[in-house]
Amino acid sequence: MIEIKNLNKYYGDHHVVKNARMVFEKGCVYGLVGENGAGKTTLFKCIAGLEKHDGEIITDYGHLKDHLGYLPTEPYFFQKITGMEYIRLLCNARRIKAENIHEKNIFDLPLNQYASTYSTGMKKKLALLAILMQENEVFILDEPFNGVDIQSNILIADIILRMKELGKTVIISSHIFSTLSETCDEIFLMKEGAIIRRVLKADFPALEYEMKQILVGDRIEKLGLK
Amino acid sequence: MKLYFLIQFKMLNRHLAAFGIHPVIGCVLILAAFTGSSVLIFEKTAFAEYLYLAASLSFLARLSDPARNQFLRSCFGKKDYRVVRMLENVIVAAPFAAFLVIEKYYFHALAALFLAGFMSLTIVGNRSGFTIPTPFGKRPFEFTVGFRNSFPVIVLAWFLTVMAVISGNFNLGIASLILVFLVCFSYYLNPENEFYVWIFNSRPGIFLFGKIKTALVYATFLTLPVSLVLSVFYSDKILIIGAFQLLGYIYLGAVVLAKYSSYPHPMNLPQFIILVVSVWFPPLLLAVIPFFYRKSSIRLKTLLA
Numbered sequence: 001m002i003e004i005k006n007l008n009k010y011y012g013d014h015h016v017v018k019n020a021r022m023v024f025e026k027g028c029v030y031g032l033v034g035e036n037g038a039g040k041t042t043l044f045k046c047i048a049g050l051e052k053h054d055g056e057i058i059t060d061y062g063h064l065k066d067h068l069g070y071l072p073t074e075p076y077f078f079q080k081i082t083g084m085e086y087i088r089l090l091c092n093a094r095r096i097k098a099e100n101i102h103e104k105n106i107f108d109l110p111l112n113q114y115a116s117t118y119s120t121g122m123k124k125k126l127a128l129l130a131i132l133m134q135e136n137e138v139f140i141l142d143e144p145f146n147g148v149d150i151q152s153n154i155l156i157a158d159i160i161l162r163m164k165e166l167g168k169t170v171i172i173s174s175h176i177f178s179t180l181s182e183t184c185d186e187i188f189l190m191k192e193g194a195i196i197r198r199v200l201k202a203d204f205p206a207l208e209y210e211m212k213q214i215l216v217g218d219r220i221e222k223l224g225l226k
Numbered sequence: 227m228k229l230y231f232l233i234q235f236k237m238l239n240r241h242l243a244a245f246g247i248h249p250v251i252g253c254v255l256i257l258a259a260f261t262g263s264s265v266l267i268f269e270k271t272a273f274a275e276y277l278y279l280a281a282s283l284s285f286l287a288r289l290s291d292p293a294r295n296q297f298l299r300s301c302f303g304k305k306d307y308r309v310v311r312m313l314e315n316v317i318v319a320a321p322f323a324a325f326l327v328i329e330k331y332y333f334h335a336l337a338a339l340f341l342a343g344f345m346s347l348t349i350v351g352n353r354s355g356f357t358i359p360t361p362f363g364k365r366p367f368e369f370t371v372g373f374r375n376s377f378p379v380i381v382l383a384w385f386l387t388v389m390a391v392i393s394g395n396f397n398l399g400i401a402s403l404i405l406v407f408l409v410c411f412s413y414y415l416n417p418e419n420e421f422y423v424w425i426f427n428s429r430p431g432i433f434l435f436g437k438i439k440t441a442l443v444y445a446t447f448l449t450l451p452v453s454l455v456l457s458v459f460y461s462d463k464i465l466i467i468g469a470f471q472l473l474g475y476i477y478l479g480a481v482v483l484a485k486y487s488s489y490p491h492p493m494n495l496p497q498f499i500i501l502v503v504s505v506w507f508p509p510l511l512l513a514v515i516p517f518f519y520r521k522s523s524i525r526l527k528t529l530l531a
Contacts, residue, residue, distance in 0.1 A: 050424055052528065063531075066427035076419045078367055080374040082357055085366040092365060093425040112357055134425075 001025055002047075002064065002138065002169065007055035009039075009046055009193075016042045017053070018194040024138075027167040029160055031180040033211065034190035040173045041073060043190070044140050047171075061137060066094070069131030071141045075123055083111035083118070083126050090130040098133060105129065107152060120147035128156065138169045145179050157183055177208050227306055231313070246495035264325045271401065273389070275326060275334045280382060282322035282338050283345070286315055290350035311346035318342065362444050367422070368437075369444040372413030379409050380448060387452045391459045399456045400470055406452055407474035410445045414478075414485045417492055423529045430526040434486060434519065438479045445478055476511055480504065483518035489525045 002024040009017035017039045024030055032040050046053040049065045061067045077086065084101060091098035105111055107125040109118070115126055124147055131139065141160075145153050160183045163170050174180050180187060181204045189197040189207070199207045242252035268274045289311070299307050319342035326335035358377065362369035373380070383405040390399030426433050449471060456467050484497045497518075504510040 048424070049529065050420060063427070065424065070421075070424075072421065076421060078371045078418075080358070080371045081367055082363075082370075085363055085370055088363065089366040089422070090425055094427050114357060 001060055003056075003058040004047065005056040005058065007043070007046055007053055007057070009042055009051060009053045016193050017046060018192075020055070020195050022188060022195065022198075024169050024171060026137075026169055027164055028185045029164050029170040029172065029183050031184035031187035032171065032173040032190060033175075033177070033180065033187055034173075035215065038190045039193040040190055041142055044070070044142050044171070044173070048140060064138065067137040069134055069136035069139045071124070071127050071131055071139070071144055073142045073146070075127035077115040077118075077123065077126075079116050080114055081116075082113060083109050083115050086115050086126060087111070087130045087133055090134055094134045096133070096135060101133070104133060106155065121149055121152065124148055125152055128159075132159070136168070139163065139171065141170065141172045143173055143175070145174055145176050153179065177211065181205075181208065227302070227310055230301075230310060234314075244492065244494075245498075260321060261325075268329055271398065275329070275331045278322055278326060279334060279338055279341070282319050283341060284379065285318050286342060286345040287350045289314055289318065290345055290348055292349050295349050308346070312343060315342040315346045361447055365440045365444070367418070368413045368441065369410075369447075372410070373448075376409050376412065380406060383409070384451060387455050391455060396456070396460050396463060399452070399460065400466070403449060403452045403456070403467070403470055403474070406449045407445065407478065410441070410448060410474075410478055411481045414441070414481050415493060417485065417488075417490050420490055420529060423489070423526065426530060428530065430523040430530050433526060433530055434483065434522055437486075438482050441478050441482050442475050445475065449474060473508065476508075476515075477501075477505070480511060480515055480518060483515060483522050486522035486525055487518045489522070 004020055004022045004024075007017055007020040008015070020043055022030075032043070034040055042051060045051040047057060047064075048068055048070045050070070057064065081089070087101055088098050101111065107122075107129060109122055109126055109129070115123065118126060124144065128141070128144060144156055144160075148156065157179055160170055160172065164183075164185075170183075172180065172184065181201075184204075185201055187199045187204065187207060188195050189199065189211075197207075239249040239252075242249045245252070247255070264278070267277060271277060295311070298310060301307075302310055316339065319338045323335040323338040326332075326338060358374045360370050360373045362373060383402045386402035386405070387399055390396065390402060423433070426436075428436065453467055453471050457464050460467070480501060484493055484501055488494055488497055500510075500514055500517075504514045
């Protein structure tokens with residue numbers, strides 16, 4: 001279990017995450033939705049310990065970061081590191097022996113090529129594969145479906161459901177609502193740095209409708225398309 | 227085009243400022259370091275003119291990077307792109323050519339400028355998708371990435387070792403050993419993305435120990451061929467070779483610690499000065515290493531604790 005209490009993050013005077021309070025249980029999948037700039041990535045970084053913050057994160061994992069697989073929106077790769085070496089690096093860092101990498105390469109990535117030559121989607125899949133091989137207990141996936149082909153999207157959604165079965169905690173952000181409604185048990189709606197709503201599975205259709213109203217509204221009319 | 231060079235100049239100034247040095251003083255220091263090392267190379271080394279050409283070529287090769295050139299091509303028209311590439315290559319090669327003229331190597335000075343012109347027409351980089359194999363795959367990343375970026379210099383250093391044996395020049399052999407160590411140091415000059423520190427489940431002390439251990443083991447892979455060859459052919463000087471090898475290891479450890487003592491920022495001027503002073507006065511390392519270790523532990527605590 002992970003409990004976040006009154007998490008605040010400031011960049012100078014800019015209050016980026018406002019008093020976030022959330023609870024993440026084992027074996028559950030959580031979604032985080034909100035417009036660009038709502039503070040989702042910053043909140044993820046705070047939970048991961050990549051950003052300093054105010055507030056408390058209580059967990060039964062001891063050092064949460066040692067059990068956490070974090071997939072950034074845009075994973076960073078060194079210029080001349082191969083996919084295979086990247087996976088080894090991440091496994092070494094957690095003192096896990098990376099075995100049967102080729103067998104586990106379910107995305108059919110060219111692991112002996114430099115990761116920097118991969119396409120956006122391939123990079124994302126490589127980064128995901130590496131954190132999966134780290135045998136983490138908690139996963140934060142920031143836009144895992146972005147830039148990824150449709151087959152892999154289906155595969156990723158199934159992986160998330162399998163992790164749920166295995167009792168892992170998964171927190172995802174995505175702009176593709178259907179992927180969230182398929183996989184999540186609960187969705188948090190974030191606006192201007194604050195968690196404004198917590199929605200359970202039964203209310204997902206209403207949330208989707210509401211989000212559409214908020215995000216689209218009459219904006220298209222304003223374009224005056226002819 | 228004028229704006230491009232102005233921006234390049236501004237970027238250089240920003241790098242110097244980030245290094246903790248006023249741009250004007252920085253430029254003077256770069257000039258002094260260039261002149262000093264050039265004098266030293268021509269005084270102490272055989273085939274200095276060729277070394278010098280190789281050094282100029284290595285700088286020019288960086289400007290011929292495929293991604294960089296693709297960007298320039300997208301910014302400028304065909305003619306302007308050619309002019310920009312030619313101008314920047316000449317700017318880089320000019321100091322080398324000037325010093326070769328001072329040393330009366332007129333032909334080599336011309337060759338340096340010719341190379342600059344030629345290199346402006348070429349793209350140097352791996353576009354074939356070929357992956358350079360390394361023996362460092364078990365513990366990526368510093369040596370895997372570093373070796374792939376610097377293997378021509380390593381090959382040059384090994385070649386110099388052979389030349390040192392053929393020409394009976396022991397000093398050249400030691401210089402080649404120092405060169406390999408300097409290349410290894412360069413693998414630790416730039417801080418990595420914070421993600422690559424955060425992923426470790428070790429506390430700062432264990433993390434640093436692991437980094438130093440990997441550095442020493444992998445540096446041995448690259449330096450051992452040099453040390454072994456020198457030890458076989460200059461067996462009477464084996465103690466000197468051993469001393470340089472040992473000093474190389476100690477400095478490599480210090481460089482690793484220096485890198486993390488300013489993490490996540492690049493190494494700054496005070497740290498660089500401390501390292502340079504400790505090269506002139508090695509006993510200082512007894513204080514420098516614990517100092518860097520303490521600072522590194524504090525710096526890494528946020529990400530690893």
